[in-house]
Amino acid sequence: MSTPLQVLVVDDELAMRESIAAWLIQDGQQAAKAEGGREALAMMEQREFDLALVDIKMPGMDGIELLRRIKEGHPDTLVIIITAYGSIESAVEAMKAGASDYLLKPFDPEHLMLLLEKMGRQRRLMQENQMLRQRLAEGQMAGFEDMVGGSQDMLKVFDQIEEVAATDAPVLIVGETGTGKELVARAIHNRSARSFGPFVAINCGAQSESLLESELFGHERGAFTGAVKARRGRLEMADGGTLFLDEVGEISQKMQVSLLRVLEDGSFLRVGGGQPLTSDFRLICATHRNLPELISAGEFRQDFYYRTNVFSVTVPPLRQRREDVIPLAEHFIAVFAQETGKVPPELEDKARRALISYSWPGNVRELRNIMERAVIVSKSGFIGLEQLTFLDEGPKPGSTALSLAEMETEHIRRVLQAHGWNITQAAATLGIDRTTLGRKIKKAGLRSP
Amino acid sequence: MTAGGAPAPQVEVVPLGRVNSTAAQVVAANLQALLELDAMVVEPWPEPAQALVAARGQYDAGIIMQELATPQGGPLRLGLMGKDLCVPFLTYVLGESQLGGRAAVMSLHRLSEGEGGSRAPRHVMLERAAKVGLHEIAHVLGLEHCRTAGCLMRFSAGLTTLDRLHMGFCPACQRDLTRLRMDLPARAPAR
Ligand SMILES: [Zn+2]
Ligand SMILES: [Zn+2]
Numbered sequence: 001m002s003t004p005l006q007v008l009v010v011d012d013e014l015a016m017r018e019s020i021a022a023w024l025i026q027d028g029q030q031a032a033k034a035e036g037g038r039e040a041l042a043m044m045e046q047r048e049f050d051l052a053l054v055d056i057k058m059p060g061m062d063g064i065e066l067l068r069r070i071k072e073g074h075p076d077t078l079v080i081i082i083t084a085y086g087s088i089e090s091a092v093e094a095m096k097a098g099a100s101d102y103l104l105k106p107f108d109p110e111h112l113m114l115l116l117e118k119m120g121r122q123r124r125l126m127q128e129n130q131m132l133r134q135r136l137a138e139g140q141m142a143g144f145e146d147m148v149g150g151s152q153d154m155l156k157v158f159d160q161i162e163e164v165a166a167t168d169a170p171v172l173i174v175g176e177t178g179t180g181k182e183l184v185a186r187a188i189h190n191r192s193a194r195s196f197g198p199f200v201a202i203n204c205g206a207q208s209e210s211l212l213e214s215e216l217f218g219h220e221r222g223a224f225t226g227a228v229k230a231r232r233g234r235l236e237m238a239d240g241g242t243l244f245l246d247e248v249g250e251i252s253q254k255m256q257v258s259l260l261r262v263l264e265d266g267s268f269l270r271v272g273g274g275q276p277l278t279s280d281f282r283l284i285c286a287t288h289r290n291l292p293e294l295i296s297a298g299e300f301r302q303d304f305y306y307r308t309n310v311f312s313v314t315v316p317p318l319r320q321r322r323e324d325v326i327p328l329a330e331h332f333i334a335v336f337a338q339e340t341g342k343v344p345p346e347l348e349d350k351a352r353r354a355l356i357s358y359s360w361p362g363n364v365r366e367l368r369n370i371m372e373r374a375v376i377v378s379k380s381g382f383i384g385l386e387q388l389t390f391l392d393e394g395p396k397p398g399s400t401a402l403s404l405a406e407m408e409t410e411h412i413r414r415v416l417q418a419h420g421w422n423i424t425q426a427a428a429t430l431g432i433d434r435t436t437l438g439r440k441i442k443k444a445g446l447r448s449p
Numbered sequence: 450m451t452a453g454g455a456p457a458p459q460v461e462v463v464p465l466g467r468v469n470s471t472a473a474q475v476v477a478a479n480l481q482a483l484l485e486l487d488a489m490v491v492e493p494w495p496e497p498a499q500a501l502v503a504a505r506g507q508y509d510a511g512i513i514m515q516e517l518a519t520p521q522g523g524p525l526r527l528g529l530m531g532k533d534l535c536v537p538f539l540t541y542v543l544g545e546s547q548l549g550g551r552a553a554v555m556s557l558h559r560l561s562e563g564e565g566g567s568r569a570p571r572h573v574m575l576e577r578a579a580k581v582g583l584h585e586i587a588h589v590l591g592l593e594h595c596r597t598a599g600c601l602m603r604f605s606a607g608l609t610t611l612d613r614l615h616m617g618f619c620p621a622c623q624r625d626l627t628r629l630r631m632d633l634p635a636r637a638p639a640r
Contacts (some may be wrong), residue, residue: 015511015537016537016538019511019536019537019538020538022548023536023538023539025548025593026546026548026588026593026594027593027594027604028593028594028595028596105538106535106536106537106538106539106540107538107539107540108539108540108606109539109540109541109542109606109607110606110607110610112539112606113604113606
């Protein structure tokens with residue numbers, strides 16, 4: 001099952017746009033109509049369209065001009081140009097101006113069907129790229145890609161990932177905050193038959209119920225104050241792939257009921273929408289809470305729990321697998337050293353002992369943060385006890401904040417990075433001359449990546 | 450409601466002009482068997498001359514359906530033609546229907562085509578006619594296209610795809626049909 005395409009039919013001929021739109025609706029797509037370029041552009045300001053079918057010959061703004069404006073203002077909307085037999089030159093012009101394809105009027109029905117299928121596939125691909133860009137921008141993909149660990153507990157997790165990836169059943173990942181539950185979800189997705197589909201993640205604990213609802217289900221324009229444009233929800237985006245609900249223990253019972261319904265018949269409505277949509281996704285949930293306890297307390301629905309917990313994977317806290325601490329720390333040192341263009345500093349013995357004996361309340365994420373900072377502030381190629389700032393032990397005097405010199409080094413590093421290590425440009429941004437900058441780089445031990 | 454006259458069936462199969470009468474009976478019988486609709490072949494209507502698109506030598510399905518559509522409460526109508534059908538934006542259609550509306554129309558014109566210009570056996574033509582009739586009337590009941598392989602509600606523009614469809618609906622469409630049928634009066638009142 002696929003979600004319907006949002007199609008805008010632009011044709012000055014009433015009968016034409018009416019019948020094309022009716023045909024699309026009968027085919028299970030969603031169709032809107034516009035009688036000219038100006039009206040079409042106005043409608044595109046109101047909501048997103050996946051596809052515009054544009055007649056090339058229209059009074060006022062012609063199809064090619066409209067195509068150019070769509071590509072300028074709405075580059076993600078695919079455009080198909082409709083042209084009459086015999087005007088193949090204009091079809092070629094349209095393709096050059098960014099049309100995805102063209103149709104000769106009247107259309108061959110089989111060709112029209114194949115074209116719509118092709119557009120559906122293209123839309124999916126674009127959505128995936130969009131998700132990827134968004135996640136890169138949010139920094140969720142920085143570092144942390146691979147799970148490191150040779151402990152018995154982690155080997156068991158790896159085995160479970162392989163086992164679960166071979167199925168399409170819902171998975172519940174349980175583990176303390178910072179243990180890397182999303183990494184496990186991602187690993188399952190990447191090894192599954194859906195690896196070519198999108199991986200769509202959402203943190204349910206981070207937002208209000210109404211916001212979460214529209215994030216998940218999407219909304220139609222005007223569904224609530226501020227909903228100026230219709231928007232696709234994560235459920236729709238996850239079509240063909242995996243939907244990852246982090247902190248699922250935080251969602252309300254009402255939302256659990258809504259999600260249960262989606263899991264049962266695969267269809268749902270956008271907020272303020274009347275047209276049922278479908279999405280084919282695999283659900284992976286994660287929580288740091290004890291759900292059976294929440295169920296006994298009446299705070300979590302048992303039916304939802306059973307439905308989402310077909311398989312479960314438990315990610316152990318870091319303090320239970322201390323043999324993984326040093327390999328993980330060294331992994332992060334290597335990652336951040338490469339990012340900052342430094343030679344990977346070495347861990348001093350005292351620092352190693354401190355890392356191994358620490359309680360790790362923030363788990364791998366805390367270890368990662370500590371190592372990131374340690375790499376930044378490390379001098380002379382070593383990381384000592386002074387460079388480690390643990391969450392639990394409280395601040396050690398003199399080591400919490402970066403010193404003025406450290407801040408300067410970090411600032412210079414960022415400016416250099418922003419200018420691709422162009423010394424002249426970076427010096428100009430910093431307001432110092434090239435020689436001074438060169439001296440500072442040498443002193444701080446900065447190196448271009 | 451006027452007195453006298455038998456109550457109208459739920460679906461009238463209306464031959465438009467000269468039409469293979471066996472095909473009309475087969476279509477009606479399949480609507481009865483698979484959709485559990487009370488369907489009946491009625492007296493033929495004349496060929497709809499006003500729907501002829503002279504330049505294309507085809508008949509406009511949209512215009513024919515407007516003629517066929519009865520007001521709410523009347524029977525649903527399926528027009529059956531021997532001549533080729535089209536809509537303004539498509540080169541041809543095997544059938545056409547008003548989604549959730551009152552009427553549909555289908556053509557036997559292309560259904561006898563066999564491989565490589567030959568004529569298909571009669572039973573193949575009849576099976577195709579039944580499939581198109583079921584598909585179009587399901588649209589009239591409110592069902593949209595389905596992507597399930599083999600399901601009768603899958604879109605098929607050509608005979609190759611049509612021949613690949615099973616003579617039946619997938620479970621999801623079946624479920625929707627059961628629900629949609631409940632909205633229909635058991636037997637339309639007599640006119
Ligand atoms: Zn159809
Ligand atoms: Zn179906």
